[in-house]
Amino acid sequence: MVGIEALPFSSTDRETMLAKLKSEEFDILIIGGGVTGAGIARDATLRGFNVAIVDKNDFAFGTSSRSSKMAHGGFRYLKSFEFGLVKESEAERNWLRNDYPNLVRPLPIVAPSFEGEKYTMTILKLGVFLYNFLDKGKNFRKGYTVKDINKVKEMEQGLTTNGLRGFGVIYDTNIDDGRLTIESIKEAVFSGKCVAANYVKITRLEHDAAGKCCGAWASDQEKAGDEFLVKARIVVNATGIWTDTLLQNKPAGYPAKIIRPTKGVHLIFKQEDVPINNGFGITSHIDGRFYFVLRRENHVVIGTTDTDYKEDLDGPACTKEDAEYLLSTVRLKFPGAKADFEHMVGSYAGVRPLAAPRVKEGETPSESSVSRNHEIIRSEDDLVSICGGKLSTFRVMAEDLMLKEVLPLAKVKIPGKTFDSKKNIARKPYLMGMTRQAFDAEPIVKEFATSGKLDGEQLAHLYRQYGKAALLILASTKEEPKLLEPIVPSEPSKYAPWILAEVTFTVLHDSPVHLVDILARRLEIQWMVHPSKQAAAARLVASLAGSMLGWDKARQAQEIKDYLAYVQRNSFFYDKPLE
Ligand SMILES: Cc1cc2nc3c(=O)[nH]c(=O)nc-3n(C[C@H](O)[C@H](O)[C@H](O)COP(=O)(O)OP(=O)(O)OC[C@H]3O[C@@H](n4cnc5c(N)ncnc54)[C@H](O)[C@@H]3O)c2cc1C
Incomplete structure (x- = not known):
């Protein structure tokens, strides 16, 4: 319908992604699937690099799903x-x-x-x-x-x-910061030049005989004991608040810990x-x-x-x-x-x-005075780290890293291959981007608006979150009308516009692995719905996602338990059990 049926990034593709991670050699390995790593993956593939991006948890698990959610000046x-x-x-x-x-x-x-x-x-x-x-x-x-x-x-x-x-x-x-992150990764994947896997943790860097970084050791967090080497000519550390864990061999002049x-x-x-x-x-x-x-x-x-x-x-x-x-x-x-x-x-x-700012010994600047500018550091072993910055500037951060460090390194490490060094290469429309006018003019949207199958709040929500992909979500409900049912029926749609078709969409196109990925980082339900209503939503979503992902009853129960524990940790204001 909108061409995206052919562009899946399904949860079931993860095994294929892992097989590629284990067997291929990449131009760039990006460690960290927050918005910074996602922006680098998008920029790098547009320049012609073959890229791998991994996250130890879900994509956008870190700061990139917990910001003020503003693109602002x-x-x-x-x-x-x-x-x-x-x-x-x-x-x-x-x-x-x-x-x-x-x-x-x-x-x-x-x-x-x-x-x-x-x-x-x-x-x-x-x-x-x-x-x-x-x-x-x-x-x-x-x-x-x-x-x-x-x-x-x-x-x-x-x-x-x-x-x-x-x-x-x-x-x-x-x-929606989490959605921006996942869509940026998907654009890199759709280019055919990017392998992306969540729940893959980098445990240590690999070095060649000259002491230069040539990949990293990874561990599949979903399969105990599955450790493997990801081979890459250039390694980028985009691990946000975890930057210092991987950052060794810093050039002189940097503090012991970069992140404050x-x-x-x-x-x-x-x-x-x-x-x-x-x-x-x-x-x-x-x-x-x-x-x-x-x-x-x-x-x-x-x-x-x-x-x-x-x-x-x-x-x-x-x-x-x-x-x-x-x-x-x-x-x-x-x-x-x-x-x-x-x-x-x-x-x-x-x-x-x-x-962390470089200050004179004994000085401690206040939290709010620490700059939001980003920092790019090339270590002596050629690991390229990037930290700081803002969600709003993720594209320029990626470009800065590519132009200042990655392209010069590529000349030496990837001879015989040329890459685009244009400025503003990623300053282009997002594939799923759509104006409201164009959305409302689509026949399927008109049909849903007049039939009353979904109300105005639900249609507006689908438009906001998914853009062009909302058309695919609407089409899926025609084949299976049950997917029109709300995920949180105990709330009016103005507060809880989500429908079941979003769950099937996200499993097929957003690569979640766990229930918490769906509810916290794909659908925003975790923080927009009161804790007392979370258990019912979790059961409904676990049952539907589970039927697509082959979760048996025990696995569903575990997913629900883990999710509710996550909700509880974020609900200091509600002391009743979540059930
Ligand atoms: C409260 C708050 C409000 C904010 N509000 C705004 C705002 O409104 N607008 C704005 O522009 N900016 C805002 N920001 C800043 C912005 O959110 C961050 O700058 C941005 O999200 C950082 O993204 P990142 O990718 O660098 O880090 P992260 O999103 O944390 O990503 C790093 C990723 O690396 C992964 N990782 C770590 N170690 C490993 C490993 N060993 N192997 C594999 N993966 C690993 C983590 O799991 C994580 O997903 C805000 C920040 C905060 C905290």
Whole structure:
């Protein structure tokens, strides 16, 4: 129908991928299937490289499914004069909005200025001016400031006007970070030049007689004892917060540990409980930090925090203290909001892979002052590592790595083969990208809209998440009408638009291995649905996915148990058993 039936990336393809990993030699092995590794895979295949990409867990398991989920310029980085970073991020946001319009959705953000706060109207005016100026007027809307308090009352009835001096409005976008990651990997796979496997952990690097990196040892996390060598001319370490584990032989001048991990949490509410029309950037009454209260369709996402993190990198979670810090200011600024634990729907936490700044001995910069710029390091054994940066700039990070380190290395290590060194090679439309207008004009969409088989919320959701692939999902329900059933029937579709056809689609086209992959990183159900409703959804999805993947009753039960344990770890606000 849209040509993607022939472009599967099915869970059952994993064995084929593993066989290739074991037998082929690659131009590049990318360790880490977060958005950074995914962007490198997409860029590298467009340049003609044969690539392998592996992740020790699921794709997007790390920070790339736990961000604030915005492709944005980074308004707050203007404060630290990071104009280059803001300009670059705004340009990337604009590209993504144009070339992946269903996934990258407009998000107006109101930044109010209150008496006694550091962001005066003069500062806001300057900030909005710079934000407009740095993106050269290419954003979909221009930011502005307003001093008239009555305007606020018209726009946002929930915001207190106590001490309000005025506000600025900027335009950014929201995104599903996990979906961006998986679609970037899929584009590399669809090129025919990329082998991608999740649950493959790199345990150590392989070196040739000259001491240079020529591959890495991998272990299949799904089959105990299955260890094998992945041969590659060039090895890239894109492991985010885990960078230091593989990074040895650093050139002189770098600190012992490159990564300075800081934790950020998010809280999710229904929009009826935190009634805002736009997104907000507010300053904490506790320490003056800037953070977001974001509108995400019919939910509100509040975050984030920024605190040094020394615990388990694989399992960061939001605590009561993290949440209280965020909620206390929200209650002051939105007095009618039910911003309490009782009304909370979900929470999640992520850890930033910030590159530790090189500072003088004895100095410790604050968490928020650590730059969001990326760092590329070529070790003495030619391992190329990349860390820091942002989700929004993943394409330029990939390109920077390719042009500065990989292409020069390829000249020496892959003689006789030529690769494209063009700038902006990956600045092109995503295969699944689609405008809403084009979607609505499709006969199958018209048919579903008029027949009432799916309501407006469900159709809009399918469009946003899948773009062109939504047409395939709709078509699949014609053959099997049962797939139209909702995954969370106990919630109205405005809060839970997911249908069973998304599960069959994701198993056939997104390569999940476990139930948690489907519910946490492919469908967003884990953090958008209250814990009390998770067990029923898990049972339904495990049964359907299990029937496609050959899971027997015991395996289904184990998948459900593991998933609910994951949900529980992220639900400090709900102490009842999940069953
Ligand atoms: C709270 C928070 C909010 C944020 N909000 C935004 C935002 O709104 N917009 C924005 O632009 N940026 C945002 N960021 C930053 C952005 O999310 C990160 O910069 C980005 O996701 C990092 O991606 P990554 O691929 O480098 O790391 P990760 O996504 O962590 O990927 C690294 C991967 O490497 C794998 N791995 C590790 N070790 C091995 C091994 N030995 N073998 C195989 N695989 C391995 C891991 O499993 C992991 O999947 C935010 C970050 C945080 C923490």
